[in-house]
Amino acid sequence: MPMSTPHAPPRKPTPSAQRGRRSSHDRRPLEHLHQWLSAADREVLWLYLLTRVGIWTTAGAVGWLFPPNRTDRIPRSFLTVWQQWDWWHFLHIAQGGYFPNHTGPWTPGWDNREAFFPGFPLTLRAVHTLIPHWAASGALISLVSGAVAALTLARIARHHLTDPDSGRRTALFFLLSPCAVFLAAGYTEALFLALALPAWHAAQHHKWPAAAVLTTLSCSVRVTGLFLASALLLHFFLTGREHRSWRAAPWLALPALPPALYFWYLHVHTGDWMAWKHAQERGWYRDFHTPWEAWANTWTAAFGHTQPTGNALMWQAELLAMLAGIALLVLLVRRRHFPEALYLGLTLYALGTSYWYTSIPRSTLLWWPLWIVLAGWSLRRPRVQALYFYAAGPLTTIVAITFLTGRWAG
Incomplete structure (x- = not known):
């Protein structure tokens, strides 16, 4: 019977081999990320980073050029210039809640903070547990959210347009929009888009539960x-039978939950089921007026010499943004993009039936069909891109400086 050759004991890996194994293991998450992001995706993220550098450079310059006092020898800090207007409402909610020490609408000088939904303040409070500086926490939320929004917008554009350059071009139009500064500020636009655009992207691929959950989060x-x-609901019903599963229909009721819970919370503390709307009316004149009354009041503020010149210019921008929204709405209806038209139409109705227009230019950031339409138009007519950039460049800088210096920006 032949004898078996004894096996040699296993050799212990050398330190260099162990380091090699660890480094290859450590690289796996990066490799997975690299595989998940296509070359087109990475280009969009690169453009996003470059535009962030431009906006941050503008913010740094504002801190030096526009001190609170002309005789100051020390510039304002980089983060200080970002703490403007609505930021203080989000900060106060994150720090003390909606009704600290039993204060509320019955308190003289109340800031009407219940006009703001809780999603961003809750996120701000959560991030603040890791980052002590409140403004830095808000900037980080917008930085990450803006990257998700730009990346998803490019993917949605590639779904609609056949040109391989459509995603990059759409993201560039979006990132250089006149109100792009609000994607970097501690405001709700970036966080909302980071939830809403992936929701719409999921709906395009008929992933209804994912779309409903993301939309629910955006409603907060x-x-x-x-x-x-x-x-989303209209898109579900217009989708072909082969892509529509009635089992997914109950998911589409989920987005109503966050507003319902928030309104119930306000009712418990104020006794008013309409506390959110009444706060909007007290603080921002958003009581109902017919569309023609709202237009007339905004026109008077813009051109009637009743407001300081800076504020009048902002109201002129409100009028232009409304006209752009109406033109986009007509185009979407003509192209039979009815779900997108419904989204835009409801937005314009809500913004266009107050005493006067407020925040419509900022709202253009949320009109993702606008950036896709502009990109498609520029692919057919190359001069459109040059004209847009020549016009948007100065406007983007002007709006950024207006906001960062506290002179209002819509």
């Missing part, structure tokens, strides 16, 4: 999420 950030939920 802005009331605009309800408009997105309406568009």
